[in-house]
Amino acid sequence: MIVRLILQRLAVSVVILLVVSMAIFFATLLLPGDPAQAILGQQATPERIAAIHEQMNLDEPAWKRYVLWLGGLLTGDLGVSAATSQPVSALIGDRVGASLFLMIAAAIIAIPVGILVGILAALRRGRATDTAITGVTLVLAALPEFVIGIALVSLFATVVFSVLPAVTMQPPGTQVWDFPAQLILPVLVLVLVVSPYIARMMRATMLEVLDSGYVEMARLKGVPERRVILRHALPHAIGPVAQVIAIQLAWMAGGVVVVEFLFRYPGLGQALIEAVNYRDVMVVVAITMIVAAVYVVVNLLADIIGILTNPKLRTGGGQ
Amino acid sequence: MPQTDGLSAQELMRSKDAGSERRSTVLTRFWSQRQAKVGVILTAIVVLFAFVGPFLLPWLTGYSATEFAARPFQSDGLFGTDNLGRDVWSRFLAGGLNLIIFSVLATLVGLVLGIAFGMTAAYAGGWLDSLIMRANDVLLAVPQLVVALLAVTVLGPQPWVLVIVIGVTHAPRIARVARSAALNVINEDYIRAAEMYAMPRARILAREIMPNITGPMAVEAGLRLTYSIGAIASLSFLGLGMQPPAADWGLMINENRIALSLEPAGVLLPVLAIALLTIGTNLIADSIAHASANTNAGGQ
C-alpha cells in the first residue's frame, strides 16, 4: 500500500519534470533572433552560421530539437553558452558544489533551530516568550531575502561593525570553504529566511498535538510531562513539520540566487544571474532545469515522508 | 520568501462558518488586534511616502529624481549623493511608486487567475479539476524567482513582464486555497438547492460561493502582496526590473551598494522602506487570518 503510493508519487514527479522541461524548452523558442548569430556575434559568416546550425540541430523541427536537447541534458551535454562559447557544463561544474554547500550548511543550522524555537513557543503558549517568538518570525517571514542580507552586511561588515567580509573573496584556485569567515553571512541570511516558517509550523503543529486526545490521555495516565512531549506529542508533529522542512529546502534551491548575488558567492545562483544579464539562454535553461529537478526531488521526499509518517497508513496502528 | 499555503489558510479551512453576516465582526476582530494596527500604520506610512513623494519633488528637496547634485558619493544634501551624483533623498522619494503599483497589479493578476481556476476546479470537478491541479503542480515545480528570471531572459526586463510572470506564478497557490475554500461550501445543501432551482452556474459561483471564500482570499491577497513587493524589489535589485535611470528602491540599493561603507543612506533608506512595507502587509495578512479563523488553534 505504502509502496504503491510512493511509486505513484514517483511517477507523477517524473511526469511533472518532463512537462516542466517542455515548458522551459518552449520558452527558448520564444527568444527573438538566431541563436547561432548570438553565439558568433561579429564572427558570423554564412558558413559559420550554417555550421552552428548543424551542430546545434537548429534546422530540425521543434519537437525533434526538444528530444535531442532532453537527451543531451540526461547525458550531461547542456549546450553551448552564447556569452563565452564554452560548453555550459564547464561553466556550471564547480558552481553546483558551491551552491549545494551553502544550502546544506544553512539547512543543518536552520532545521534544528526552527524546530527548537517552535517547540519553545508552543510550550510557552501565550506567554512573553511565545509572543516575542511569534513576532520575530512574522517579521522575518515578511522580509525579502536581500533586505535581510543588506541589513546583516550593514550590521556586521560595513556600517556598524567590520567583523565579517561583505563579499566572497575566494582567491582563484581555492574553494569557498577554505575561507570559512566569508561563509558566515550568506549562510546566516538563508537561515534567517527559512527558519521562521519551520518554527511557525512546528509551533502550530505542536499546539494541535498538545491539545489532542491521546496527549490528554497520556497526561491523565500520569505520564511525566517531559515524556509526554517527547514520546507522545513530538512523533505526531514530525510529519507535517517534515513536509514544511522539505518545502523550505526545495525553496532554497531558488532562494539561494539572491543571496549568491548579494555576496558574490560563486555558485549556481550567481551563474544564473550572469546568464540572464547576458541573455545566455542555454545556461539559464540548464540551471532552471537543475533547480526544477532539485525542487521536484525534494518535494517528492517530502511526500514520501508524509506518507511514511501518516498514522492512518501505518499497519498495526497508532501509538 | 518561501511560499507555503500559510498555516492560517489551514485554520480557515477548518472554520465551519463563513458567511457574510460575519464580515462586520471579522472587521472588528481584525482591528482589535494590536498587530493589525501596527501593520496598517506601517503600510500607510510607506505608501504615503511612495505616492506623495514624487509630487513633493523638487519643492521639498530642490532636486528632481534625475538631476545631479554633486559628484558621486559625496555627503552633500540631506542624505548624500548616489552613484551618479544625484540626490539620494530625491531619488528615495520618487522610488516607491512603481514598486507599489506593480506589486498590487501582480497580486491582482494572481488573484484573478487563481480564483478563476480554483473555483472552476472545485465546481466542475472530475477531469477538469484534475487537469487544473496537475497544471498547478507543474507551475509549482519551479521556484517563482527562477521562472521570473527565465521570463526576463526571453522577454526582456520590462515591468509588464514582471507583473504578468509574478502574477501567473501566484495563481497556483491561490488556486489551491480558493479550491479548498470553495469545496467547503460546494457540498452544502443550499448549493444543491440553488442548482435545483436551475440558477445559472455563473450566478451560483458569484452569489453563493464567492462570498464564502473572501476570508481565505483576503489572507492570500495579503500574503501574496507581501511576496510581490519582495519579488519585484528583488528583481530590480538584481538589475532585471526597473532600468536606469528610473528611480526605484530596489535599483537604488544595487546601484549604491558599492559605497555602503562610504554613504550608506543610499542603500539603507530604501531598504528600510521595503522592510517596513513588507512587515506591514504581512502583519495585516496575519491579522486577517486570525480575525476570520476559529480562535481555538494557535491563540493570539
Place this chain on the structure above:
Amino acid sequence: MKSASGVSHRSGRLSRRAVLSGAVVVGLGGLLAACSGGGLPSAGITPTGPPKRGGTLRVGFVGGGAADTLDGASATNLGDIARAINMYDTLLYRDDDYALRPMLATAIRPNSDATVWTAELRSGVKFCDGRRLTARDVVASIERIVDPEDPKGGAAGLAHLTEVVAVDDRTVEFRLDSPDSALDDVLGQYSMTIVPADFDPTAPVGTGPYMLDSFVPAQSTVLKRNPHYWGDEGPYLDEIELLNFNDTDALINALLSSQVDAVAQIPAALSEVIASDERMRILESETGMWLPFTMRVDTPPFDDERVRQAFRLVVDRQQMIDQVLSGHGQIGNDMYAPFDPDYPAFPQRTQDIAEAKRLLAEAGYPDGLEVELVTAPIQAGVVEAAQVYAEQAAEAGITVKINRMDLTSYWGDYLEYPFSQSFWYTRNFLPQTNSGTMPDSPFNETHWNDEEFISLVEQARGETDGARRGRLLEDAQRILYERGGLIVWGFSDQLDAYQAYVGGLVPNATGLPLSGFQLHRVWIGDVA
C-alpha cells in the same frame, strides 16, 4: 556600480576589442609626463632606497575567463595583456611618457614613400630557453599574426603587408602594398609579440622579463624570473601571481584584506575611500581612453550635420567628467587622439543649449526630437554616461530614450545602431582612424564616409615628412571637429591601487593598468 568588468567578454575571437587592445598607448610627447591628477594622495611615494630583489607580487584584476590565453598575440582581457607584456617583447614599445622606443628593434626606418620599412634587431637577445633571437624568428612571428587561416588581434593593422623578409640575421624588411607612415606605431602594440619560429602556445617561450611557471585559465597565472632577460632594469621579483577575480567588489576587498598586493582598475568613485586607508596608495595616470557617443551619419536624423552639432552642443563636458568619472578625467573636444603630437588646439566646445536649439529648429525640429540611445555595460562608465547625457540633452528639447541591452544582444547588432556608444583605449590619430573612421575600417561605428577626409588620410599615410603630415592630419581633424559623427566628451584617467610596500609603480601614459603592466621594474620593499 554594477561591475562591468571592463574587458571584452568575447575573448578568444577576433573581436573589436582584440584589434583595439594592441594600441593602448597614450602620451603627450613628454608634456604630461608622470603627473597624477584628481587631488589624490601622491602616487609616487613608495618605499625608499634601491630596488630590492626577491619576493612575490600578487596582482588582482577583473576580466579573465575560460578563454584566457598564453599567446600574447591573441590578448584580449586584462589577464592576457598582463601576460603578453611580461612574457614577451615587441619590436618597439611606448614608454611612460608615451614616446615610441626601441625594444627588440634598435631602429626602424621607412623608405621615401613609406612602402618598405627596415628594422634592425638588437643583438644578444635570448629567449627564456636560452636560444638566440634571430630575424627568422621575427619573420615567423609576424607571419603567424597575419596568417589568413588564423589571424591574430593585430592582423587588421597589417592588412597592407605583402611580405616580411629576413634580409640577414639581424635585419627585417616589411613590404607593404600601400604607403603607411605609421607602421612603427602598429609594431609598437603589445600584441605584436616576437616569439621563436617554432612557437607553441601550450609551452610558450618569449624574450620578456618573466616566463611561465603555471597557468590556470580564469583563475591564476604564476610567472617566474627569466634568467636570460636582455634588459638592464630588473626583473627584481622572483615571482608574479596574476589572480583573476569575478568582480570589482571582490577585487577591492582582496586588496583591503591584503590578499593581493596590487589591483588593476578601481572604480573612480571609490578611489577616495581606498586612498584614505593609510596602507594603500592610488596610482592615477592621465590617459586617452574615451567613451564616445556614436551617431550614424547615414541615418536620419543624424545625416543632417546640424543635428549632429546640436547633439554635441548639449553636452556639459565637465559635468560628464564629474558625474561619470567622479572628476578623474580630462575634457574632450570631439576629436579622439589627444596624445598624438598633431592633436590640434581648436577652440574648446562647451555646452550651448540656445545654439543647439537653434540648429535643431533650422534642421526641421523646432520642438525638439526623440531618439533612442542604445547602451550596454561594455566598459565601466558607459551606461552612466548615457544617463548623464539623457539628462543634459533634455534641456534642449531632445528626449533620449535609453535602451540598455545585455552584452550578447548588443554585440549582435553592433555597428547598426543609429545612436549608441563605444569605448576605445588611447590611440594616435592614424591607427585610430584606420580602425574606426575610414569606410573600410572594421569598426566604423558612425559609418563615416567623407571624401575630403578620406583623401587627407590617404595622403597622410604616404607622407613621411613630419611637418607635412602634421598639416594633413590637422585638416582631417578639423573636418571631424566640424561635422563628424562622434561626441567625444572626455578622456578617462586610469586608476589602480596597491599596497604601500610595492615599489616601482609610476604613472604611465599608456592607459594600461599598473604602470602599463611593466612589472619588470616593480619590487617589494618595506613600508614607507
